[in-house]
Amino acid sequence: MKLNVGIVGLPNVGKSTIFNALTETGKAEIANYPFCTIEPNVGIVNVPDERLEKLAEMENSQKIIPATIEFVDIAGLVKGASKGEGLGNQFLANIRNVSAIAHVVRCFEDSDVVHVEGSVNPVRDAEIIETELILADLQTVEKRLEKVIKPAKSGNKEAKFEVQVLEKAKKILEDLKPLRTHLNEFEEEEIEYMRKTIFPLTIKPIMYVANINEDDLPDGEGNKHVQAIKEKAEKEGAPVVVLCGKVEQELIEIPKEERKELLEAYGLSEPGLNKMIRTGYSLLDLITYFTAGEKEARAWTIKRGTKAPQAAGEIHSDFERGFIAAEVINYEDLVKAGSLQKAKELGLLRVEGKDYVVQDGDVMHFRFNV
Ligand SMILES: Nc1nc2c(ncn2[C@@H]2O[C@H](COP(=O)(O)OP(=O)(O)O)[C@@H](O)[C@H]2O)c(=O)[nH]1
Ligand SMILES: [Mg+2]
Structure with a gap:
């Protein structure tokens, strides 16, 4: 599955x-993706990570290759999309293809920008979209139920399992609740089944992005709409990223050297987009490990819980196939040592085997044999 975040x-x-600001600011070198055609509404974005910069400095690496994440601009979701309103079905299909959702809500007042619902109210807006996704899921679940109910009745074991899961999901959706906030009511294998067989929209992890006016920067503290969406998000256990789209756009339009000054003027330590990118990364349950040498310092993306051989496989399938061991030091310890060479001299590199679960920030060197 591709790891991407739909806006x-x-x-x-x-x-x-x-x-647009995201894809400009974090533009990944397209040269690294020779075999994929990139659609205009898809942006591959570098994941900002200070550790990688420091690592490259420490090891005198000539090149830095950051981790990347994909964002997709999903246009035009309106009320009634689940019934095919607007370009409803197309948009729902686009959402089905992403692994996580960044739900942008308008928290800025601006009489020049028409609000489709007539007033600024992010909680209502979020619920409109959520309801469409819930209704779409309900349709999917009901359709599948129709298919499996007969074989279940005649004793088919798999069908019985499906019915049990689908009935549970149906009840939640009929209450107009998204599946993602009710996952504790399902067994692990039931969740797995839903993800792989019926692809629900409301099971996907979500972040809210509160778009505020520049006067409300840096964090939208005094903006009542931001407070309201934060309360909703907290109940759901969803993260909120507060930013000003207009300022983010301004930032990419000025020369790099001037950005720091503009950020400071708004009381920001970094672009809001950086937070959005990192939040997307963690929504997807991704972590980073590093490799570093004179040639390059590079960040590699793996799912949390990945073991050393599979992590090595990210670099090359030979690394996984012929995996012998990994020399590992966590970034924090490496910084204390000063460099990989010094860490080696101090005996700080651990040798880990095939069952080692790679940790975020591990600096790895793989030994393999093919
Ligand atoms: N005042 C203000 N306007 C914004 C901000 N972000 C976007 N807009 C404006 O809102 C309008 C719609 O923006 P757009 O990005 O096309 O919205 P979309 O339909 O959700 O893709 C445009 O005129 C933007 O310039 C913001 O932070 N503050
Ligand atoms: Mg748009």
């Missing part, structure tokens, strides 16, 4: 503004 929200909330 979702009502029209005119700032999705494209944010998407």
